[in-house]
Amino acid sequence: MKKFEINGKSQNTKASERYVDVTFFYEHNFQWELSVPIEYRRTGINIEQEDEIKSYIKEVYDLCNPKNWEKWRREQSIFWKDKQKKETWELFNILQKTFQWTCITCNYNNSNWARRNQDLKEMGYTIATKLNCNCDQCNQKRRTFILLLPLPRGSISGYEAWNQDLRNKIISVLNNHDVYEDKQVKKESLLADHKFPEIRWNLSTRRDSLEDLTEEEIKRDFQLMTNQRNLQKREVCRKCYQTGERGTPFGIEFWYEGNRQWDQNIPTTGKEAEKGCIGCGWYDFEKWRKALNEKLNSD
Numbered sequence: 001m002k003k004f005e006i007n008g009k010s011q012n013t014k015a016s017e018r019y020v021d022v023t024f025f026y027e028h029n030f031q032w033e034l035s036v037p038i039e040y041r042r043t044g045i046n047i048e049q050e051d052e053i054k055s056y057i058k059e060v061y062d063l064c065n066p067k068n069w070e071k072w073r074r075e076q077s078i079f080w081k082d083k084q085k086k087e088t089w090e091l092f093n094i095l096q097k098t099f100q101w102t103c104i105t106c107n108y109n110n111s112n113w114a115r116r117n118q119d120l121k122e123m124g125y126t127i128a129t130k131l132n133c134n135c136d137q138c139n140q141k142r143r144t145f146i147l148l149l150p151l152p153r154g155s156i157s158g159y160e161a162w163n164q165d166l167r168n169k170i171i172s173v174l175n176n177h178d179v180y181e182d183k184q185v186k187k188e189s190l191l192a193d194h195k196f197p198e199i200r201w202n203l204s205t206r207r208d209s210l211e212d213l214t215e216e217e218i219k220r221d222f223q224l225m226t227n228q229r230n231l232q233k234r235e236v237c238r239k240c241y242q243t244g245e246r247g248t249p250f251g252i253e254f255w256y257e258g259n260r261q262w263d264q265n266i267p268t269t270g271k272e273a274e275k276g277c278i279g280c281g282w283y284d285f286e287k288w289r290k291a292l293n294e295k296l297n298s299d
Contacts, residue, residue: 007021007022050096102146125148129144167192192222249288
């Protein structure tokens with residue numbers, strides 16, 4: 001029996017995700033249409049070579065076998081037991097019922113669905129996205145469809161998971177200082193932001209645990225900003241990753257190291273890629289501001 005058939009490739013440019021569109025064939029004549037991510041920063045996947053892609057699809061085929069679905073659901077039920085994320089759980093529950101392409105407009109009545117979808121990705125779940133699709137259910141065009149793959153959560157993750165206690169610790173060590181506004185604010189409005197953007201992570205970047213971070217490591221690796229600025233940074237870093245054009249906070253063309261263009265001698269992903277971020281204001285806002293003020297005062 002043929003196991004799978006590759007139908008083409010697609011991408012979600014908004015999230016810098018690339019997929020192989022496939023049909024999986026299982027027992028009892030079950031056919032499953034899905035997209036397997038081959039570039040997916042939340043799980044550290046970035047595969048280019050065709051032989052590696054086929055090998056990875058074979059691995060996904062075995063892991064996603066329908067005979068494993070109920071066991072997978074039981075494991076996730078345990079994971080969700082103490083989570084206080086009702087709206088995110090509602091989206092997850094919709095997706096896990098079928099593991100099929102799901103029109104988000106028809107099936108999830110929440111205007112902030114993108115944030116909930118992002119929550120699931122940050123938890124280590126693998127979710128494929130199709131944009132601008134026709135929906136037979138609501139007879140509308142340009143709908144967004146998403147599909148949850150029953151892969152082990154974060155099994156090949158390049159993303160570092162953390163809990164609320166760790167978030168509070170980071171905020172405390174960084175003294176509630178909003179680096180964008182350059183002032184101390186209420187902790188409720190702040191997020192702990194990785195200076196080195198996750199879009200450039202790979203398997204070599206992830207630490208096994210963040211629970212034992214020292215104050216020195218926190219000050220080196222994190223900065224605080226609001227959710228709005230964090231989302232803004234994500235877009236800037238995504239554009240930089242895709243085009244090689246580095247960020248300009250407030251439209252100011254200043255880098256304390258390097259210039260507008262990403263250094264072609266530096267890898268685009270992995271630990272070594274962090275060298276290419278140094279000098280950009282979004283990478284280290286406090287250091288960037290200090291260097292800019294020193295330059296202004298010296299001129």
